Amino acid sequence: MTPMLRAVGLAVGLTLSRCSEDVSTGDDADYWDDDSYGFSVAEGFCAFQCDPAYLGDGECDDMCNVEACDWDGTDCFHGYGECYSHPDGSDYRGALNHTESGYPCQKWSAQWPQRHTRIHTNFPHAGLGGHSSCRNPDNEARPWCYTTAPETRWEYCEIPPLQPSCHHNPSHSREAPSAARPLDEAGSGDTERNPYNLSFYGFDYYSSYDIFPSVVFERDIVKALPLNKLIHGQLDEHTYVFYEVEIPRSVELIKAVVVPGEGDPDLYVSFDNPFPTGANYTFLSDNYGVEEVTLGRYNYLFCGAAGVEASCTLHLSILAYDEYTTFSLVVYGVEDPTAEDAPSLQCAPGCEWPSIGDGTCNQQCNVEACFSDRGDCECDQDVTPDCIDGCPISCKPEWIGDHYCDEACFRASCQWDKHDCLKRGETPCGDDCLPSSVGDGECDAACNVESCGFDANDCFHNHDECYERPDGADYRGKVATTEGGYPCQRWSDQSPQPHTRTAQHYPYSGLGGHNFCRNPDREERPWCYVADKDAGVRWEHCAVGEPSESACVQPPPPAPPPAVEGAAAAVEVVGAFVLGLCAILLLLYCRRLKHKRALRTGKFTQYGGTDDSILGSGLEIKPAVPDSA
Incomplete structure (x- = not known):
């Protein structure tokens, strides 16, 4: 049998198999909807994972950028027009989504095939988000985009000519966000959000068409923080707060620690940039759990441009990434780390900061100075039925099995997020290794284990x-x-x-x-x-x-199938047509039977009613270290 006939025959076989599976038993636990692949649309949602709160919130959300959700309101610039008036096109909000060479653009919210940091959180005024239209977030000569071609990282776009002025639909304006919650011990005075106080960002706020984005900054732009003092703070979603710490020449080692209360704070560090964000920083810690950055004068980056022998200022920022966040922050300064009387950089003897809240009870951490191990020693299912022993506190019990893939919950101790991150037929291979991370072009440490095939070919285990x-x-x-x-x-x-x-x-x-x-x-x-x-x-x-x-010889590509000529080719085409027609008829028959069954049971849910093993696979991706475009 020729390859074409084998392929079509296989398709027919799979159709028969799927049809038999769907209609043979009538058991709801075996039911599977071909249209949804397990993606559940919750009541009140217009699309899978598009929370009503996301609509019109000032950020283009990929899951809401669909017709059923009216293209996320005005957030994704549908119908905005092609007009722009800045010479570099930084105010271009049109819909052109391919490069000047014809490559399709990658969505700015996507991280494959090009991993990058040009995302809305890092460039909140650039019109980025869950769409693939060309933009200029970073002062390039003109709008550009990352491409979907793995071998071509980015290219410029050929947008329409510059116009002297533009008159856009007024419905695209934003309303100012509400005031932020005050900070506890993180600075005195009025901490109301002020979206206009952004002159350090290098643009005229009023001239930007992307007005009132969801990423904002505290009004008191920089807060002084003394060494070796623990402070507490709280931030609304997508809000930065900045700190500066004076580092005297006598200090040889520093350690910054951020302990989450609620939410997921990220820590950005720089010596040279007074406002480190996801677009401009030196060091980043964006784990699920405690954030920690340690630097000594032996590191040539210590004190930045001032040099390792100078006194300097350490600049920190904390971002409430995707929800209301509370945190505790301390920056240790040690003059002689080798001295016998050097102060400890642990919260208590025998308790390292990253271990608190990791899901494992450590009695040495179960003290007030270590936040009582962030609840790791309190899981008593007789008292708190929802708690899961061994599951880190960064994975909330209500997230498990909520039809949304939570990276913090994708581990055996959290029941693999009740399969929220798995499609049908997928099985977990290791803690924190999402199936979508395996073979994605980047070597992921969590997947670089034997049970995950050493991350397919991403970690070079098969290279000579x-x-x-x-x-x-x-x-x-x-x-x-x-x-x-x-x-x-x-x-x-x-x-x-x-x-x-x-x-x-x-x-x-x-x-x-x-x-x-x-x-x-x-x-x-x-x-x-x-x-x-x-x-x-x-x-x-x-x-x-x-x-x-x-x-160096790389493995050769697979040989192409042998050519089919003359009458043999005609027989193959006719046979493929007949088999393909059979597959279509079988599929229609299966769907009719499934529809009848749904009428009998009254169950029309998109993910198949009660089957907990086939749920969604959405991902949350955090900002990464900046790279050049």
Whole structure:
């Protein structure tokens, strides 16, 4: 049988199998709706995962940018027109969604095939979000977009000519957001939101068409924070608050710690930028749980442009990423970390900050100074039936099985989020490794384990040691120790060596959630950061052998199917047509039977009524480290 006939025959077989499965038993637990693939539209929602609160909130939400939700109101600029008046097109809010070479644009809210940080949270005034129209968020020459072609990261767009002025539909204006909640011990005075006080951002707020976006800043732009003092604060969703900490020359080591109360605070750190955000920062901690950044004067980035021998100012910001957030913040400063009487950087002896609230009860953390282990020792199902022993507090019990994929809940101890992140036929392979992360083009540390196939080919486990360039920039082998014998630190880790050599900064350098030697930044040869914090050295070169004098051979592509000519080709076409027609008729018959069954049972839910094993697969993606476009 020819390949075409085999393929069509397989389709017919799958149709028969699916038909039999759908109508044979009449059991609701086996019911599956072909149209929805398990995606449940909750009552009151216009589309899957489009909460009514998202409509018209000032941000274009991908899940709401559909006709059933009226294209998210005015948030996605439908019908806005092609007119713009700024020479660089930064005010362009039109609908052109392909590049000048014809490549389709990737949605700004998407992270595949191009991972990036040009998202609404980081560039709130640029007209980004859950659409694929061309924009200019970052002072390029003219509007552009990331492409859906993996080999072409971005290109400019050929938008219409510049106009002297534009008159847009007034319905696209925004109303000012409500005032923010006051901060407790995080600064005195009026903390009302003031969306106009944004002169540091480098634009005329009134001239922007994207007025009153959902990302805002506290009115008291910068709050002074003393070393070694714990403060508490609270923020509304998509709100930044900024702090500055004076670092005297006598301080050799600092550690910033953010402990969540409610919500998910993210921590941005910089020495040179007084307003670090997702668009401009040096270090970022955006875990689910406690955020922690540690820096010593041995790190060349300490004190930034002032130099490692100077006193300086540390700039911090906290972002309430996607919900109302409370937090506690402390910045430790240590003058001599090696001294016997050096202050502890732990909340209590034997309790590391990241371990509190991780789902495991640590009695050394179950003290007031460590926030009582954030409830890890309080799970008594006789008293609190909803609590799940071993599940981190960052995964709320009500999130599990709510038909929304919550990354914080995708682990065995949280019942894999009750399959909210799985499509039919998918099974979890490891904690925090979402099925959509496997083989997505980036090596994810959580997926870089044997049970997940070492993240498909993303982590280079099947690559040989061959490379061609003299500096080894193309080395993708598996040497993971330095010339001095020290084990390498994973490139995705920020401890013990904080750094900026990340996959987001260097997307084509083979970095990610592995510890193999690489050369992302034009060093003499491949190198890595040292994983031993007591080694006395931050990084070293690696011994990866000599470059190959001949071309490195990659696995050949699969051979094309043999050509079919003459009468044989005609027979194949006719046979494929007949089999395809049979498949269509069978599918229509199956759907008719399913409709009759729905009439009998009265169940028309899109995900199949009571089947908890087939739910949605939406994802939340946090901002990543900035990279050049």
